Amino acid sequence: MHILVTGASGFLGSYAIAELLKSGHQIRALSRRPLQPDPSSPGLTWAQADLSQAGDSLVPLLEGIDAVVHIAAAMSGDYATQYACSVTATENLLAAMAQTGVTRLVAISSFSAYDYQALVAGSTLDESSPVESLPINRDVYTQMKLSQERLVKDFESKGGQVTVIRPGIIYDAEHLVNAFLGNCLLGKFWVRVGRSAKLPLAYAGHCAEVIAKSLSTAEAIGETLNVVDDNLPDQETFSNLVAQAQQQAMPTVVIPWSWMRWVSGALWRINQALGGSLKVPGLLVPARLHARCKPLEYSNRRVKEILGWQPTYQFESVVTAGVTDLA
Secondary structure (H helix, E strand, O other): OEEEEOOOOOOOHHHHHHHEEEEEEEEEEEEEEEEOOOOOOEEEEEEEHHHHHHHHHHHHHHHHOOEEOOOOOOOOOOOHHHHHHHHHHHHHHHHHHHHHOOOEEEEEHHHHHHHHHHOOOEEEEOOOOOOOOOOHOOOOHHHHHHHHHHHHHHHHHOOOOEEEEEEEEEHHHOOOOHHHHHHHHHHEEEEEEEEOOOOOOOOOOHHHHHHHHHHHHHOOOEEEEEEEOOOOOOOOHHHHHHHHHHHHOOOOOEHHHHHHHHHHHHHHHHHOOOOOOOOHHHOOHHHHHHHHHHOEOOHHHHHHHHHHOOOOOOOOHHHHOOOOOOO
16 A cells, blocks of 8 residues: 655654554655655655645645555644644645545544543543533644544545544653653652543554554544553553653652642632633643543553554553664
8 A cells, every 4th residue: 555644754653654664555754854765665755745835736745645644733832833734734635635536544633632621530531532622721732633633524524534543642762751740840850730640651653553554444444543552550650660761760749639620620710700811821721631630541442443453562661671663
């Protein structure tokens, strides 16, 4: 199969390309910046294009392509930057796919799409969980991922053969710091909400395996699939393992989840009464606090059923032994 991969030079893109090449596919890797082809990978060719600006120039890049893996998205930046790199980019890509008749699409979304305030603490998040109903109360990244999903679903309604993949927190041995660890203050100590919430970790190599299997599994068409590891660690366990792997202490001040939830809720009600005039940190906005810190269970049952997939690694081996599928 000839596959176009967007966001190819990024963290997940690198893993996806390695896995797709291993599966025998021919890859056209799309990057915003010019990159030299890897002479050791004859099945891989690189193309440079800015999806947010490309327009009709994308059409030649889709010639001879059987499927698209769309990973490209902005992870940070202001609203305009993220809109251009995530939403406009997706609009342009889907328009070019429609023009060239390429219908098969694997689109990478995120757990950020879910409505965490609608979930009861301790319940299980899976594909049946509700999607965020008030994106304006969440961060820009979440708003953009929800917009991307709407575009993809519209493409599907017009004949697209779509699989949406929602990974949890994507990590490998070199990408361990995430919101569940808390915030590092003054470069000396960490402030974290809660001790026992499980982390919805998704090893990058596992995400790449799911991408490859989705392309070769007809039953994946029309599905939205969550990707998380088995045997997920809690915050305390993960923090200790990260400190061990990085060989440095991580002194941490822990704020109880129940206390932080009450404070953020009270401040939110006061701010609403004042017409929203107060500028408050993200963790004191209930929708963002719940998305970042609420203790939940996470299921990967559906992706296992549809794809016959099983996670290859446990998080301990990735963190402590530095496992990487790119080595």
